[in-house]
Amino acid sequence: MSDTTQNGPVLAADGTPLKRSLARALRMQKMRALMLIAPLLLFVVITFIAPIADMLFRSVENKIVATTLPNTVVALQDWDATGDAPPAEPVYESLYYDMFVAAEAKEHTKLGSRLNYEQTGLSSLFRSSGRRLDDAGEAQIDALEDLNPAWEDPAFWYALMDAGSGAADDDLLAAKRKQMTELTDIDHGVDIGFAPRADISQLLPKTADAYTLFALFTAVEDEDVVAEEEPWEAVKVALVQDLQEGADVSSYTGPGAAELAAAQTALAELPAMNFKEVFLDIDKDWGSVDNWSTIQTYSPRYTSGYFLNAIDMQKGPDGPEARPENQQIYMMLFKRTLFMSLVITGSCILLGYPVAWILANLPMRTANLLMILVLLPFWTSLLVRTSAWKVMLQQQGVINDVLVWLGLVADDARLVMINNQFGTIVAMTHILLPFMILPMYSVMQTIPPSYLRAAKSLGANNWTAFWRVYFPQSVPGIGAGSILVFILSIGYYITPEIVGGTTGTFISNRIAYHISSSLNWGLAAALGAILLAVVLLLYYAYDKIVGIDNVKLGG
C-alpha cells in the first residue's frame, strides 16, 4: 500500500507497472483459450467450411468450355451472336484442332453434356462430331501418303519434328503442356522425350502445334514412345494447311527437306482445307447460330449461368432473360419448399403449444413421465420414424385399415395419404415436433403460474388472461422453436424423398438429383447456395433473437 503515497504508475509485486502486468495476464489467458479452441476450429474449417466454400465456388465456375476449346473461344470472341450468320472459317478451323485433341482425350463428351444443360441437342452434336472428325481432309492425306510412304512412318515424322540437339521451341512446348494439363486435369509437366524444333515451328507453325499436342498425349496418357507412333490425322491436316498456305520450304535444310518440297508441289494442285464444310457435312447443326451463341455465352471461365438457371432464367445474347414457361421448375420448387416448411412450422406450433403448456404446468413427476413421450421420438432414428409413417399412411397401411374396419372409408376407396404433400407434411410435423416443444417448454417453465391467477382475480376471463398475460410471455419460446423447425424443415431430404412422391418433394431432393443423377453439379451448387443463403439468414435471426448459446438439447 506504500505505492499510493508515491507518484507514478501502480506497480505489481515484481516491479512492472500493474497495468502492463494485468494486460500480459489477460493476453496469456486469451492465448490459452484460443490454443484450446484452435484444433477444433481448424478441424471444422477443413472438414466442413472448406467443402461449403468449394460448393459455392463450383456454382460460378465454368472453365470447361475454355479448357476444352481454348482456341475456338478466342476465335469466337469477335463473332456477332445477334446477327444471323454462323461464324467464319477461322472459328471452324480452331474448332477442328481443339475438338480433335478433346476427342482423343475423350473430353468432348463432357463439354457436350455441360452445354446440353443450356441448349438441348449439343450433347449428341459433340459426341457424333468427335467420332467423325478423323475423316476430315481424307483426300489430302491420301494424296500425301501416296506421294511418299514416309508420311506414314512414325520415325520419319519424329526426325522431322524433334529438336534433338538443335534449338527447341520451349515456349510452344510450355504452352501446349499447360493446355493439355487444363484439358485433362493430369499433370503434363513430365519429360516426354520430345521437343519441337525451333526452325520447324517457324516454318510449319500449325504442324508443330498439332504434333506437340500429339506427342504430349502419346507420352502422358497413352504412355507410349512418341517416335514409335504414327501422328494423328490432325497433324497431317495441319501439314497440308501449312504447305498449301505457302510455307517457304526452299530455305529449310533439316531432315525431310526433300519430302516437304515434293509434298508442297503435289498438294498445290489439291483444293484447300475447308473446315466449315467439314463440320456442316458432319452435322448441319454446326451452322446454327443458336448453338454458336450458346458456346460463346458460356465461354468465360466464371458464369452466372447456373444461378440464373436456378431462378428459372437463362443467359441470352442481350443479357439475362426468363426461360420458356415449360422449363420453369425451380421457382415453383422454392415456393413449394417455403410453403410446406411454413405449413409444417404452423402445425408444429399448433400441436406443440398445448403440449409444452401442459408439461410446464403439471406437477414435476407427471411432467417428467410425459416428457419421455416427447423425448423418445426425438431420440429415435429418423429412418425409423419415416418408415413408421410409410407403414401407417400407405394405402394398405394401418390408418387405412382402421378406417376401413370402422366403415368410415370403403375398401375400394382407400385414402391416398402418401407420396403427396399430405404425407410429407404429416411425417415431418411428427419428426420436427420435439424441436418445437423443447424450446417452448423451457420458456414456459420460467413463466410463474401466479400471473395467470392474478389476471383472473382481477376479472379477466380465461381467454383474456391467456391472450393478454400468458401468451406474450411465451412468444420467445414460439419464436425459438419456429425458427429451429423452419431451418430444419427447409433443408430436409430423407423424409420428402421417401414419403413425398412427386408433389411433396423439396428443393433438396432436386439438389440431390442433380448431384447423383443428372450430374449437373454447377446447378446443384447454385441451388444449394441459394438455399444456404436463406438458412444463414434465418440462423442470423436465430442468433439475434435466441442466441446460439441458448440452444438446449433434450430438456
Place this chain on the structure above:
Amino acid sequence: MVALTPISRTPVSFYVPVVAAAGAFAGLLVGTAQGQSLLGLVGGAVALAIIALVITQLMDNEKASRWGLTLLMLVGGFMIGGLPGGVIGGLFGWFFGWFTFWLFEGRYRATVPPYLTPGQVLWHYGFRVICGAIFIFLITPILVVMPLSFNAEDFFTFTPEMLRFDPDGYSLKHYRDFFTSSDWQQALRNSILIAPMATLLSVSFGTLAAIGLSQPHVPFRRAIMAILISPMIVPLIISAAGMYFFYSRIGLQGTYLGVVLAHAALGIPFVIITVTATLVGFDTSLTRAAANMGANPVTTFFRVQMPLILPGVISGGLFAFITSFDEVVVVLFVGSAGQKTLPWQMFTGLREQISPTILAVATILVVISIALLTVVELLRRRSERLRGMSPG
C-alpha cells in the same frame, strides 16, 4: 394428487346423459364397423344409460360393479368379435365403469380449483384430451412399428392372424433375416466402425474447445461459436453436396476416413452445446485451488475438472454418436458401397425393395434409443446433483 375441492355426488340428470353420450359415440364406432351406424348410436346410448343407472343406483359396491361391467363387456365382445373383440370390449367396460363413477362421485371436481365454473372444468378436461391426442400422435408411429416387426407375412400391416392373436401370425423371421443377411450385417459392422471413431474425434476436439470457450476472455467468441455450431444448422443436403465435391478433389470421397471426418464434423455442435452448458455451472475456483496445491494443468484437468464435467461430456458424446449412427444424407454422398451404414441400407430398402426386415431393424434401433435416452437422462440428473443445481 391433493384434492383442492370437496366433492359430492352429482345428480342423475347430469351423469347419466353424459355417460349415454359417450356410449352413443362408442356405439357409433362399433355400429359403423358392423354396417349399422344408427342402431349402434341409439343402442350404445340406451345401453350405457341403463348400465350407469343400474351400477350407481341399484348396487352400492363400486369395486364389484366396475369389475362386473368389465367382465360383462369382455364376454360380450368375445361373442361378437372373438379375441380382439373381447380385448376391446374389456377395455370399453373398464373405461365406462371408471368414467361412470368418476362423474357420479364428482371426483372430476377434486383436482381443479373450487372457483371454476362448469364451463371451465369442461375446458380443463377437454384440453387434457387434446393433449392426450397429441401425445398419441407423437408415440403411435413408434409403437406401431414394434408389433409389425413380428409379422409372419411380408406385409407392412396387421394380418387377420395377428389381430386374432394367433401365434401363427407372429414370427421372428424378420429378425432372423437381419442377423443372417450379409448385406445387413455388413451395414451394421460399418455403422459400428464409423460411429465410435467419429464420436471419439468430436468429443476430444469438442471438449477442449468447449473448455477454451468457457474461459472469461475469449476474443471473437460469438463468431467462433457460430462457426462451430454451423454443421448443425446448415441443411444436411448442402453439407453433403459440399463434402462430396471437396472430398472427391482431395481423394477422401468413398473412403472410411472421409466418412468418419464428415460425421465427426456433424457431431461437434452437439458436444460443444452440451459441454459448454455443463461448464456454466463449473466452479473455476476449484481449478485454482488445485493449482494452488501444486497440481500442474494436466493433472488439474484430469483429476479435478474432468470428473466434474464428465456427465456433460458423455451425454455430448452420446448425441454425437446418435448423430453419426443415424446419419444418411452425408454418408450417401461421401461414402461408397464399402461404407454402407445401417441407415443407408434402410433408406435403400424403403426406396426400392421394401421388406419388413426394415421394421425389425427399426425395433432394434428404438430399443437402443430408449437405452441411450435413459443413460442421458440419468447423466443429466447426476450432473445437476454434482453441481448442486437441484436435489435430483
